[in-house]
Amino acid sequence: MITDVASKIVRADAIEILDASPDRVGSPCAWARPGGCGGCDFQHVERSAQLVLKAQVVRDALARHAGLPGIDVQVEALDDDGSGLHWRTRVRWTVNSDGRPGLLAYRTHDVVPVDECLLASPGIVQLGIPLTRRPGVTEVSTIEGDEGRVSVVLDGRLTSGKQRTDQRVRGRDWRVDVASFWQVHPRAADTLVSAVLEAGRPAPGEHWWDLYSGVGLFSAFLAEEVGVTGVVHAVESGPSAVRDARRSLHDLGQVTLHHDNALRWLRAADERPDGVVLDPPRAGAGRDVVQAIAGAGPRVVVYVACDPVALARDVALFASAGYRLAGLRAFDTFPMTHHVETVAALVPITLAHPIS
Numbered sequence: 001m002i003t004d005v006a007s008k009i010v011r012a013d014a015i016e017i018l019d020a021s022p023d024r025v026g027s028p029c030a031w032a033r034p035g036g037c038g039g040c041d042f043q044h045v046e047r048s049a050q051l052v053l054k055a056q057v058v059r060d061a062l063a064r065h066a067g068l069p070g071i072d073v074q075v076e077a078l079d080d081d082g083s084g085l086h087w088r089t090r091v092r093w094t095v096n097s098d099g100r101p102g103l104l105a106y107r108t109h110d111v112v113p114v115d116e117c118l119l120a121s122p123g124i125v126q127l128g129i130p131l132t133r134r135p136g137v138t139e140v141s142t143i144e145g146d147e148g149r150v151s152v153v154l155d156g157r158l159t160s161g162k163q164r165t166d167q168r169v170r171g172r173d174w175r176v177d178v179a180s181f182w183q184v185h186p187r188a189a190d191t192l193v194s195a196v197l198e199a200g201r202p203a204p205g206e207h208w209w210d211l212y213s214g215v216g217l218f219s220a221f222l223a224e225e226v227g228v229t230g231v232v233h234a235v236e237s238g239p240s241a242v243r244d245a246r247r248s249l250h251d252l253g254q255v256t257l258h259h260d261n262a263l264r265w266l267r268a269a270d271e272r273p274d275g276v277v278l279d280p281p282r283a284g285a286g287r288d289v290v291q292a293i294a295g296a297g298p299r300v301v302v303y304v305a306c307d308p309v310a311l312a313r314d315v316a317l318f319a320s321a322g323y324r325l326a327g328l329r330a331f332d333t334f335p336m337t338h339h340v341e342t343v344a345a346l347v348p349i350t351l352a353h354p355i356s
């Protein structure tokens with residue numbers, strides 16, 4: 001049944017399966033169906049086939065938007081229980097006009113009054129959020145830290161749990177404000193840090209920029225690699241994230257935190273970095289940011305992206321600015337959905353064999 005007609009794409013719901021793909025499975029969640037909750041659009045796909053489909057999404061995006069056909073992409077599963085369920089440590093519930101918290105239908109603002117969410121972490125499930133009416137409230141956010149306690153925020157106001165949840169990555173501790181960004185899958189932060197370090201190979205004494213740095217996840221480990229003779233500039237516009245970074249990275253004198261807009265900071269920056277990490281929001285970095293980074297002439301740019309199309313568009317911009325894609329890894333940080341996280345390495349086009 002056709003649900004949406006846009007200029008170049010038609011969307012439809014499968015309302016009857018006449019000839020099922022061998023990869024089709026029953027959705028574990030009763031709400032994952034046409035007209036139901038829009039959160040999990042891959043629940044009807046066998047888990048390993050989900051990875052194949054996501055790889056195809058990344059390949060298509062690079063072919064269409066970056067003019068790079070045939071890139072070999074494998075989507076790597078995270079080191080979790082493999083079920084694809086109960087990994088979401090942050091869930092935002094939208095409250096309908098009856099005060100009932102639910103989840104949104106696919107590409108709409110319609111609230112589906114689910115009675116549970118199979119992706120939510122066990123601590124969040126235990127709270128029974130969708131079963132508790134919240135008249136007068138618009139949004140309920142639930143955030144679980146590594147210690148297993150859940151903070152509940154109603155329309156931006158903390159009502160239970162802690163203002164800052166505890167997060168631990170590779171032996172370092174963060175206290176992350178409920179308003180600050182943190183990866184949703186509990187294995188994602190560790191996985192992405194490894195991929196960023198592998199792609200960029202920061203070396204002692206080097207200067208690195210960490211743009212869109214959040215609470216300083218990548219900055220901390222870049223700092224460990226460049227050591228006390230190196231420098232890391234972390235640039236983040238969210239005030240709570242900068243505060244969290246200040247607390248968590250105080251032992252790393254080689255890190256300077258900048259509470260600023262990435263583009264504004266780039267325009268004022270006057271050093272040549274050895275490497276740049278950027279991890280922008282879904283929409284990507286865009287032309288001005290890409291040109292400013294390329295203009296600074298780093299030996300490598302490590303681009304972390306949660307939207308393959310935005311990544312591909314920016315890869316095309318980097319190509320116009322003299323940088324080429326030299327490596328790409330993709331991770332299944334959002335099981336049961338079409339979403340995928342990628343870590344790309346870009347190097348100056350003139351470098352023949354920059355990354356082995």
Ligand SMILES: C[S@@+](CC[C@H](N)C(=O)[O-])C[C@H]1O[C@@H](n2cnc3c(N)ncnc32)[C@H](O)[C@@H]1O
Pocket residue numbers: 181182183211212213214215216217218235236237238241260261262263279280281
């Ligand atoms: C995807 S998160 C990445 C955070 C961090 N790299 C991490 O992995 O935890 C993007 C971050 O960019 C920040 N941000 C959004 N727009 C920005 C801008 N124009 N300049 C600087 N930071 C921005 C957001 O507040 C958010 O913390």
